[in-house]
Amino acid sequence: MNAELLVVITLLCRTASSQLNWAVQRDDLSEYKLDSSVAGVRSDLECATLARPQHQAIKFDRERYTCRLYSCQLGTSGCRKCRNARNSTLPLLLVRQLDELGRTCWRTFQHRVDGSVDFYRNWTNYLTEFGQGEDRNYWMGLEAIHQLTRAGDRRVRWEMSDWNGTRYWWEDAHFAVQDASQGYRVSVGEPEVSRSNVATCSHTVGAYMNNAMFSTQDKDQDTWSSNCAVTYQGAWWYGSCHCFNPNGRYFTPPAAFYLSEPLWADGLTFSSPGIGYPLNHYYSMKTFECMVAASV
Ligand SMILES: *[C@@H]1O[C@H](CO)[C@@H](O)[C@H](O)[C@H]1NC(C)=O
Ligand SMILES: *[C@@H]1O[C@H](CO)[C@@H](O)[C@H](O)[C@H]1NC(C)=O
Ligand SMILES: *[C@@H]1O[C@H](CO)[C@@H](O)[C@H](O)[C@H]1NC(C)=O
Numbered sequence: 001m002n003a004e005l006l007v008v009i010t011l012l013c014r015t016a017s018s019q020l021n022w023a024v025q026r027d028d029l030s031e032y033k034l035d036s037s038v039a040g041v042r043s044d045l046e047c048a049t050l051a052r053p054q055h056q057a058i059k060f061d062r063e064r065y066t067c068r069l070y071s072c073q074l075g076t077s078g079c080r081k082c083r084n085a086r087n088s089t090l091p092l093l094l095v096r097q098l099d100e101l102g103r104t105c106w107r108t109f110q111h112r113v114d115g116s117v118d119f120y121r122n123w124t125n126y127l128t129e130f131g132q133g134e135d136r137n138y139w140m141g142l143e144a145i146h147q148l149t150r151a152g153d154r155r156v157r158w159e160m161s162d163w164n165g166t167r168y169w170w171e172d173a174h175f176a177v178q179d180a181s182q183g184y185r186v187s188v189g190e191p192e193v194s195r196s197n198v199a200t201c202s203h204t205v206g207a208y209m210n211n212a213m214f215s216t217q218d219k220d221q222d223t224w225s226s227n228c229a230v231t232y233q234g235a236w237w238y239g240s241c242h243c244f245n246p247n248g249r250y251f252t253p254p255a256a257f258y259l260s261e262p263l264w265a266d267g268l269t270f271s272s273p274g275i276g277y278p279l280n281h282y283y284s285m286k287t288f289e290c291m292v293a294a295s296v
Helices: 002-014 044-049 123-127 142-149
Strands: 022-026 032-039 057-061 066-072 092-096 107-112 154-161 167-172 175-177 186-188 287-294
Touching: 044 057, 044 066, 044 092, 107 142, 123 142, 142 175, 142 287, 154 175
Parallel strands: none
Antiparallel strands: 022 092, 032 066, 057 066, 057 092, 107 287, 154 167, 154 287, 175 186
């Protein structure tokens, strides 16, 4: 542990002027892809000097004198999830610090992994945290999301996976949730193509998410004639009504493969314009995760 600490201090000092700041952190290697392996390397420090700007994590193998350099798997310039740092079963890596405040990891505010937690809940429930923690089924709570985003420079990242394990993601450059007096109204920037592997609806054109207040089964704040939360069995920043429904009903196969009328779009559906199945309102995803970060 002391040795690790020493490495961090050494690296931080040494690299203060060279943009390469690293910290020892637990993280999930499946978030990364291995770019290269360099043999004949003698130390963490030497390993760090081999990193290029695209490398977000490095792992020095002391036994084989090998330096492994990783970039992000999922198209971001920063792929660390804050929740991984608290998971003691994950390996210690040297990960890049993107700014001096350490604001470099994605904080999970919503997560679905299976059907063991009911998300069809009322307004009071959605104000505060519920679920099993950020690694499993989780809702951070509207008040906490407001506090987290009030600084105003937050990005949002959405990730999901289908039942074959294909992962999809996209990012929006801006995300902020106002306070209770504003009905927890959200403002969200447009999807960023360079940080996405799917096309998604525009949030600002049309009547989907941007500028919507939050709605639940017992508090209809959407812009539709009926209650979107009831029709689509969830709770969300519904406009009239949604492009994706992360808090919808959890379906498992085979039902998840073809949601039936009239209840299509009530699952964890995502509609990508012009792409179709499974990225439409008839297919319910296996996992969904929503995250915010600053300056990633
Ligand atoms: C820790 O990470 C592993 C691998 O991703 C995961 O399977 C496990 O559920 C995590 N444990 C906790 C306590 O979050
Ligand atoms: C909301 O749901 C909880 C149960 O989860 C219940 O105790 C509470 O009375 C409900 N609140 C309202 C306003 O219906
Ligand atoms: C997944 O695999 C099954 C069986 O190979 C296939 O029928 C299905 O269309 C695939 N796609 C998705 C998104 O589940």
